[in-house]
Amino acid sequence: MAFTDRSLPAREAILDAARARFAADGYDRATVRAIAADAGIDPSMVMRYFGSKRQLFARTAEFDLRLPDLTAAPRQEIGHALATHLLDRWEDDNGLQILLRTATTDDDAAERMRSIFAGQLAPQIAALTGDRASAATRAGLVATQALGVALCRYVLRLPPVVAMSRAEVVAWIAPTIQRYLVGKPPDGGRVDTGP
């Protein structure tokens, strides 16, 4: 019971509708019936093609930061480069919005979020600083600022954060990202796990 090319448009319509609904409403409030209606297809087909709502969600919640090689940029500009890249990345891919909207109440989605920053960002920082021990902490700090911007701008839609242009946002947060990436740890803010 493999699927043929004939049903491919239907499967893609379901995926598109699911991505839009999950990004807008989150996992719980996005119903299979609503997704199917948006796709112009019967709800039972969603189950046949994707097995279950959870499996459908898992398919739509795949997200890759697609980080560029940060060591290639000038050392003083990597904060700006990363900030720009991240904003670009989640303005043309709603995968992070899908994840963010449901990760606050669903542990599977939260776990994906954790693995993204631990698995994709932290190694890049380790390569950047040569300090593997501090990379995880620095990646976590970058996550607080990056996810905070995403949350306020695209999910909560705080008016002043929405009103800023992308260039303004980048200009403001780039120094923060820069410091978290390669800046000197502040007094009382040690970055390794030693005594």
Place this chain on the structure above:
Amino acid sequence: MAFTDRSLPAREAILDAARARFAADGYDRATVRAIAADAGIDPSMVMRYFGSKRQLFARTAEFDLRLPDLTAAPRQEIGHALATHLLDRWEDDNGLQILLRTATTDDDAAERMRSIFAGQLAPQIAALTGDRASAATRAGLVATQALGVALCRYVLRLPPVVAMSRAEVVAWIAPTIQRYLVGKPPDGGRVDTGP
């Protein structure tokens, strides 16, 4: 049909259970039945005492930043002072966690979040800088970092962010908050709405 003191323990048990459930599971997944069971009370009593699930949520989702007078602190330390206060504030009051967990999918909760930063934080910043036009933007920037920390540390539980001590978190993010509060706007990051 006013309620007497006799039912006060029951009403408070419901509120306590509701706060815990909403903070842990968010609005949708926290069921009235589960809240009532935690409180050791029949679900129908929840409706009688609070009208509806939404009204119960509204009662538990009241949150006040209780900001201190920032103009009282030395100018160079207000970032540290605010960062410390915010961490304290939402470690001993789960109101913000309740809001954060559901604001990603519920617009009522999101609106409350917006009004907190626009109504409680922005005026304080205006008093601090004397610049009413930029205060909203600065409040939004502070929100990105503050909510980002709350999200990563208390909701998503990113391991490196959870592992840091409170002092470490404050030491790292205080300079960021400081700059957003009173720092010079970066090139390309104007803070007013002029041309």
Place this chain on the structure above:
DNA sequence: CGCGTTTGCCAACACTCGTTGGCTAGACTC
């Protein structure tokens, strides 16, 4: 053409949800 497979739709199941009304027992008032 003829036959097996795939597609799509319909109806329904089993379950959970918020919410409602009615009943009993107890507390308070006069």
Place this chain on the structure above:
DNA sequence: GAGTCTAGCCAACGAGTGTTGGCAAACGCG
């Protein structure tokens, strides 16, 4: 101490959910 109001519980409703099975039509292959 009789009458009135309240607290609490039980059962049920109606709506919405994910999910399943069956059936008719369209397709592809021999």
